[in-house]
Amino acid sequence: MKGTLAAISALTTLGMVASVNAAPRELKWTDESLRGAIWEQPVAATVSPIIYMNNCSTGCTITPGSNNAPMNRSSIPNQTSNVPKYTGSAAQWNQLVACVRATYAAYNVQVVTDRPPAGTNYHMAIVAGTPQSVGMQSGVLGVSPFSCGYIANSVSFTFANVIPSNISELCWTVAQETAHSWGLDHKYDNRDPMTYLSGGPAMKTFQNQAGSCGEYSARQCQCTYAGTGASAMNSHALIMSLFGPSMPATPDTMPPAVSITSPAANATVVAGFEVTANITDNVAVAKAELRIDGNLVGTDMAAPWSWSAPASVGQGSHRIEVKAYDAANNSATGTVDVVIGFVCTGDGDCMGSEVCLSGHCVAGPDMPGGLGTPCADNGECTSGQCATSETDNYCVDSCDPAKADSCPSGFGCVLAGNTGVCWPGSGGDGSSGGCNTGGDGGTVLVGLGFAAVLFSRRRRR
Ligand SMILES: [Zn+2]
Numbered sequence: 451m452k453g454t455l456a457a458i459s460a461l462t463t464l465g466m467v468a469s470v471n472a473a474p475r476e477l478k479w480t481d482e483s484l485r486g487a488i489w490e491q492p493v494a495a496t497v498s499p500i501i502y503m504n505n506c507s508t509g510c511t512i513t514p515g516s517n518n519a520p521m522n523r524s525s526i527p528n529q530t531s532n533v534p535k536y537t538g539s540a541a542q543w544n545q546l547v548a549c550v551r552a553t554y555a556a557y558n559v560q561v562v563t564d565r566p567p568a569g570t571n572y573h574m575a576i577v578a579g580t581p582q583s584v585g586m587q588s589g590v591l592g593v594s595p596f597s598c599g600y601i602a603n604s605v606s607f608t609f610a611n612v613i614p615s616n617i618s619e620l621c622w623t624v625a626q627e628t629a630h631s632w633g634l635d636h637k638y639d640n641r642d643p644m645t646y647l648s649g650g651p652a653m654k655t656f657q658n659q660a661g662s663c664g665e666y667s668a669r670q671c672q673c674t675y676a677g678t679g680a681s682a683m684n685s686h687a688l689i690m691s692l693f694g695p696s697m698p699a700t701p702d703t704m705p706p707a708v709s710i711t712s713p714a715a716n717a718t719v720v721a722g723f724e725v726t727a728n729i730t731d732n733v734a735v736a737k738a739e740l741r742i743d744g745n746l747v748g749t750d751m752a753a754p755w756s757w758s759a760p761a762s763v764g765q766g767s768h769r770i771e772v773k774a775y776d777a778a779n780n781s782a783t784g785t786v787d788v789v790i791g792f793v794c795t796g797d798g799d800c801m802g803s804e805v806c807l808s809g810h811c812v813a814g815p816d817m818p819g820g821l822g823t824p825c826a827d828n829g830e831c832t833s834g835q836c837a838t839s840e841t842d843n844y845c846v847d848s849c850d851p852a853k854a855d856s857c858p859s860g861f862g863c864v865l866a867g868n869t870g871v872c873w874p875g876s877g878g879d880g881s882s883g884g885c886n887t888g889g890d891g892g893t894v895l896v897g898l899g900f901a902a903v904l905f906s907r908r909r910r911r
Pocket of ligand 1: 474475476477626627630636
């Protein structure tokens, strides 16, 4: 075909040994009269750092002509060509993208998988289809336009459906074909992605070493490179001169955000209570520590961020702190204070106006913010929980709806979302689903269309 290469003739001549060598990864001169020309450093502004890896998920239609990646136009096919999508799995595609990124990691090159916005210059590496998709003979793994210089907005091809699951071979084919578009020749070195040779490391990297060009044997290079002339090529130096080194990653200085979701601030809790937290980070949360009264209780390395307080944390006030870290060791702490009430079996076991709820004493209806007192939001309640029916708002506390006697006398355990809460006047006779006289004189239906709704808890720091 037009632009037939040394590579193909070499394969023919050395057919006896071709089977031990890798499949051809071709290059195609945009203007073969430039063979042997001086490789020219392009004007920096014309060099795009973007490689768009396109797996043609909905098929690619490529028209023939001068290379223009945004317009899906390529100098490779002689007629409009349809390239079917990559047939490997999504996981294999992700591995391949990661491998190409790793191959270019040393350089200021961005490998993306979404088409850049209009007006952007980029190289499009089509990674899909077969050589027949663009009118080439079988056996070829890839092809790229080639000139002794940088081809802006070039379109290269890696015929991934020939070997869709061979991530290593596909990876260095993508690397080789993209670099052909920048004027890199084949290198006679099986450590370098520009190689035709099998063997060498599975993960090939652009070698920072001048060496012979060539496919299955050393030969003169097809371009005259600065520093090495036509007798050798340094892949790494050429790519570095085009793109420069990779930009150092911006240091992460943003700490995680910590919100203790349970218990609520100033809640009365029982011994062995659960502590749960929502923790987010702009990168990732590395670990979180629970401290109670300054003593380290536990360290979690992954979500869900939850702990049980030791039984040794007894009656009285306690400070709960959840301290989260990201990988850069930025940290943040969420704090709430709670009270463990006295253990009780009935209201008579509790001090003053406290009442007995699920075996511990909590503030009762005669105390400010106590159980069953009117409220407008969670912060007004000792329990940290204000619930509403359609007509009333009361401070509530958690109870077990399966246990008829888990609330103090004068209260019943009603469903509020997935949990039960003690609600004034709505229980005490052990029945459910009946009508009961509420504490405010109204009638509250239990289990018949009535459910208390907890106010959403406000963020606490
Ligand atoms: Zn090649």
